[in-house]
Amino acid sequence: MxxxxxxxxxxxxxxxxxxxxxxxxxxxxxxxxxxxxxxxxxxxxxxxxxxxxxxxxxxxxxxxxxxxxxxxxxxxxxxxLGFLPEQPPLYRDMRVDDFLLFAARLHRVAPAKLADYLQLAKQRCGLLDCGQQLIGRLSKGYQQRVGIAQALIHQPAxxxxxxxxxxLDPTQIRDIRNLIRELxxxxxxxxxxxxxxxxxxxxxxxxxxxxxxxxxxxxxxxxxxxxxxxxxxxxxxxxxxxxxxxx
Amino acid sequence: MIRTLFKKEFRSLFAAPSTWWMLALLQFIFSWFFLARMDDYLQVQAQLTQMGNAPGATISIAAPLTGVLALVLMMLIPLFTMRLIAEERRNQTWILLSTAPISATHIVLGKYLGLLALLSLVIAACTLMVCTLALGTHLDFGLILSNLLGVWLLTASYAALGLYFSALTRQPIVAAFGALAVSFGLWMLDTGSGAMRALSPNAHFENMSSGLISTANLAYFALFIAVFLSLSIRLIRHERGGK
Structure with missing residues (x-):
């Protein structure tokens, strides 16, 4: 079937x-x-x-x-649905963690699951080290990763x-391709x-x-x-x- | 959902340096007028004591000050509201909200209440300054409360108007000027008479400023806010192509 x-x-x-x-x-x-x-x-x-x-x-x-x-x-x-537009929709004055949690709440993730979903999304997109950084200070490649993370944080169908x-640089391209394959x-x-x-x-x-x-x-x-x-x-x-x- | 957006809006308003600049400027202007007004009052106080039924400190200092606060807020509110939607459109972050499973009503109310919370803090800070007069004299707290309610309703009305202009365009500066022009026009109507004057929010505020709280005035403000909020909701709903 x-x-x-x-x-x-x-x-x-x-x-x-x-x-x-x-x-x-x-x-x-x-x-x-x-x-x-x-x-x-x-x-x-x-x-x-x-x-x-x-x-x-x-x-x-x-x-x-x-x-x-x-x-x-x-x-x-x-x-x-999870959507990453051509230009990632990022609030430059927010920290990565706060922004991803906001995106998760917007997509109705239950409060009890927020921490787990955040951790998983960051792990998948290689953002574990920059949760407390301001989005505006990240490099373009990292901003793109945050954009991808906001699209999949609520684990959409x-x-x-x-x-x-x-x-993205070649290593990041490879990582993102693996991620897409995994998704x-x-x-x-x-x-x-x-x-x-x-x-x-x-x-x-x-x-x-x-x-x-x-x-x-x-x-x-x-x-x-x-x-x-x-x-x-x-x-x-x-x-x-x-x-x-x-x- | 409204709470999520409310919190985000409130926090991001405080994250912007421009907000702090505007708050500082507002406090400076207000305290300047406060001192000037108090100085004037102290100079004529001796003559006032010889009058029967002389005006007290509340009506001579506090009431005119809320008038000043209302005028300054009228000019500053468009600078806050322009960011709400127009800037999100320009920065392409609007797409995050427009593809999220939330209704246009939640977006508009969340943003509006976030801004209103900030503006309420501004009004509270100015009221605290006026209340310091209580250290040296008796204050008519009934009149202060009526003034406070008036200026708060006026602020809420201008914020709703500004939000609508912000929803109309993707250029924050156009949103700010549009809202300012209409606010100014409405303020000018106050100098007219009859029906024209009844349309001006400032005319309704003046009643409250003199201590008169009537249902007609409250209904006017409620209607004004409801009209502009629902216009914004309709606009966004139409743009998203939803029901």
Missing amino acids: PAPITLAACNLTRFHGKRCVVNDVSLELRRGEVLGLLGHNGAGKSTTLQMLAGSLTPGSGQVEVCNFDLAKNPEQAKAC VVILDEPTVG GNSSSVILSTHLMNEVENICDRAIILQEGKVIFSGSINELRRHSDVESSFIRLTALRPDGSPAQ
Whole structure:
């Protein structure tokens, strides 16, 4: 029996002014799956992720998280979600511990579990030594880690990460990839990235977006069938969704 | 949920150096007026004693001082409220709240009450200063309480107005100027007459400042606060696309 579906998006569309940024995107994510969202700059990856996380309202279409409709039952649906946006939402004047506890309380973690959840999140993201530091004083890599920690401190069923490894050094990238792999065992992860080897190493499936449309959706093995993932990506995105050559 | 946001807001207001600067400035201005007012009173005190039914220290010193406090707060509150939502939008931390499982009502009330707690402390500090007069004279505590309630309600009203402007924009400075302009406009209405004057929060405050607490004034402030808070809640709810 396949694992239960934790995140389902159906015909998501979003316009910015007259320009269609996301055009009829549908996707499904099952428990224990890691899905990579690929595409050039401006392909609509971040907009799609923001709509999935509930920070941006879709023009049309619907999102279900753990069987809760994001528009009709936003509070139940959002409680199952953890989101790291492109720019981590950090209060620079707060200490790491205080900020993570605040994020946990916002996501309704029971007071008795707060300390354990905090410890686990810090351990997972390598933040054990900097609990008392001000976020504004941390380096970019550490700030990114705090951003990831706030997305998973409440142990959500679905974790949405927008370019999680940007600004990290190679060791940190490796650690974060291991973490995502580990998260993929218990919950579902959807992440956007430009790095093809990242997709190859950690994702089970991939979706490629171009000009807001899904031009490929399938397993990593399918992408690998003819050549390596990078060549497949370049071949697939060489044409526009309507068949004309892309710039 | 409201408590979580309330605590965070209250703490982060105190974490900002600008808050301490503003508090210091406010105390300085207030104590300056306090001393100036007391000096004036002491100079005319000898003549006052010859009058029948002479005005006491409370009505000559304390009541005008709350008027000054109300005016200074009117100008300073937009500087506090601008941070509440507009700055979160600019710093991109708003997304943390908008993707959290909390309702727009909780966000608005949590933030509003956090700020109101800070402003209440400011008013309490100024009241303590006025109460030092009790060391040398008899004070009319009924009048002081009515003044206190008036200035607190006025503060709560301007804070609600400022919060709404903060929710309208992502530029804190625009939020501050917008709120200040409208507060100033409402203050100017006080110089008008009839219906115009009835719209001004300051006109309702003046009644309380002279010791008169009427249901009409209390209802006006309650309505003013409720209108701007619900407008903010509606705005945020609409933006998040919820019910």
